[in-house]
Amino acid sequence: MSSNETNRDIGHSPSTTNYWNPYLCGVLIGLVLIASYTVLGTGVGASAGPARLGAQIERWIAPTHTAATEYFAGWGEHPLAYYLVFMLVGTFVGGLVSALLAGRVECGVVERGKAFGAVPRLMFAGGGGLIVGFASRLARGCTSGQALSGGALLLTGSLIFVACLFAGGYASAFLFRRQWND
Amino acid sequence: MIETFYGRNALDTPVAFFAALLMGAAFGFALERAGFGSSRRLAGVFYFKDMSVVKVMFSAMLTAILGLALLTAMGWIPAGNLNLMETVYGAHAVGGLLFGLGFVMSGWCPGTAAVGLASGKWDALVFLVATMLGAIAFNELYEWIKPLYNWGLQSEPQFAFGIPTHLFAFGFALVGVVAFYFSEWIEKQVGGEGPYLQSGFLKAYSVAVVAIAATLFVFPGDSDTSYTVARPVLSDARFSSDTVLSAVASGADHIEPEVLADQLVKGDSDVVLVDIRNELEFKRFHIRGAIHVPLVDVIARLESYRDAREIVLYSNGMTHPAQARDQLAMRGFTNVYMLTDGLQGFLDRCLRPVSLFNEPLAPERVHQIATWRSYFLSDTNRPPDAVGPPDAVGPPDAVGPSSR
Incomplete structure (x- = not known):
């Protein structure tokens, strides 16, 4: 950690640890899932947001090409007109409200261990994001839309997804441990 | 309730x-x-x-x-x-393994990254942009990934x-x-x-x-x-499982290519023929009179045909029409049929040149095929070599005079 960086720059401020009981947060998320299934008839979801934004951007840049690609073409001419896009906006807003109330908004933080640089950390974040974006399409959802939402209905595919998610994570965790070294 | x-x-x-x-x-x-x-x-x-x-x-x-x-x-x-x-057993397993790798590499998943972004984290923003690029990469590679995407469906x-x-x-x-x-x-x-x-x-x-x-x-x-x-x-009230299952068992949810071909040649306007393959395949070749509706849009786009006598779905195989049929049946559609053996069956059984049949054909049948070929294989709408084996339809030169 270079001399002009503070604990704040790497997300180590004291206010960051004043969280609610994780079990009760989990129950709260479970209640949100129940509410979503009883009102919307679907679970929650997040990965559709960036994916559909990607489809819209590709449409703006190369409309004919995008219309000829089977996957994005299936989302129609207005991929952003979709309930999960609005849900992700809501997730951002809800997170913002909570973070503001708890005094946890700290702009410009690149969260990492003290002994790790900001640039390599952002490269890990980007590399992982690419893989997650791809894997979420393949699995038809992410931790929210597939693991939690499908798991809530005990869908076998979703349960397989969760098990493999943790297997993949634990199997490769040693490769990325240094970014959290203090 | x-x-x-x-x-x-x-x-x-x-x-x-x-x-x-x-x-x-x-x-x-x-x-x-x-x-x-x-x-x-x-x-x-x-x-x-x-x-x-x-x-x-x-x-x-x-x-x-x-x-x-x-x-x-x-x-x-x-x-x-x-x-x-x-x-989709295979896709869920491989997707999960990859997702776990990306999760531990980045420290984020999409929902939490939205919250991380709200908290001002740069790494969350980079992650979300990359997630979007990952989805675009998936779309671009979809043609090759498709077998994996449907592996274990x-x-x-x-x-x-x-x-x-x-x-x-x-x-x-x-x-x-x-x-x-x-x-x-x-x-x-x-x-x-x-x-x-x-x-x-x-x-x-x-x-x-x-x-x-x-x-x-x-x-x-x-x-x-x-x-x-x-x-x-x-178990939807509008849709009894017994009726659908018995229809499946008796094959009553299928329509044979010959029956469809006759209806279309006669100009039967109460038949809605729906091609649910991708747009590119549709543009290359489709059965004359078919409309193109992507699988994801069938419910929205076919609502207006609820009262048609027949909605006939086709694709390359039978999996996607069956999915679309289930979706429509769940919405109370009772007029949905799948084209037996898909597009390939239609090409083989209705449009194959008589000379390429192994068994001798009855004269009526020869006449029928000639009629179908002249109707479905007009100059503007000829299947390319990519669709169907070459021996089934053949290049334009082999098509014979009846197709002109």
Whole structure:
């Protein structure tokens, strides 16, 4: 950690640890899932947001090409007109409200261990994001839309997804441990 | 009784968008409260430093599993109102493994990154942009990935590995409690803290989870049917599973290529022929008179044909038409048929030059094929070599005078 960086720059401020009981947060998320299934008839979801934004951007840049690609073409001419896009906006807003109330908004933080640089950390974040974006399409959802939402209905595919998610994570965790070294 | 937006096919309305926004806000609030606006905390689960991910995920899943099981057992959510995602064993397994790799590399998943972005984290922003690029890459590679994407696709959603769902849910609750205590214990071993290990809270919470799971056994009407989430697609009031299953068994949900060809040549305007392949394939060649509707749009686009005598679906194979047929049947469509053997069957049986049949054909049949060929193989609409084997349709030169 270079001399002009503070604990704040790497997300180590004291206010960051004043969280609610994780079990009760989990129950709260479970209640949100129940509410979503009883009102919307679907679970929650997040990965559709960036994916559909990607489809819209590709449409703006190369409309004919995008219309000829089977996957994005299936989302129609207005991929952003979709309930999960609005849900992700809501997730951002809800997170913002909570973070503001708890005094946890700290702009410009690149969260990492003290002994790790900001640039390599952002490269890990980007590399992982690419893989997650791809894997979420393949699995038809992410931790929210597939693991939690499908798991809530005990869908076998979703349960397989969760098990493999943790297997993949634990199997490769040693490769990325240094970014959290203090 | 609850009728959901999904059940009313109204998920694409402004009210549903607003409801989704509110659900998202509650979801984001809870994620942030749990500390999931922090990649360090999320990644901690993979190093046994901070097991919050396990505690939160198991709690959320157990709450939702038990809540939804009880609601459906009491009949409050009628079948057909829940979106049941398709089960694709291979894609879910490979997707999960890759996702785990990306998760531990980045320290984020999409929902938590939205909350991380709200907390001002640059790494969350970079992650989300990359997620978008990953989806674009998927789209560009889709043609090649398709076999993997559909690897292990089941004809209908599968539940709980085939174990009776109330049994599975109870077992899941027990596993959850073990996971809670293991998480607290290992946090103590690794970081010296296991805040809830000896607490009365965790004891009471664990007992409550198991007790609620146990009520699934004693609930009135407890059997396979108590878990109507398991069978909503086939028990919709507008759509009796018996009629569809008997139609499937007797083949009455199929239409033979010859029958369809005759109807089309006669100019039967009450037949709606629907090509659900991708746009490119459709542009290259389609059966004359077909309209193109992507699989994802069948419900919206075919609503106006609800009263047509026949809606005939075709694709390259039979899997996608069957999916579309199920979706439409669930919406109360009773006029949906699948073209037997798909486009290939049509090409083989109706448009193959007479000279390429191995067996001799009756004169009426020869005449029929000539009529069909002249109708379906006009200059503007000839199948390229890519569609169908060369010996079936052949290059334009081999088509013969009747096609002109």
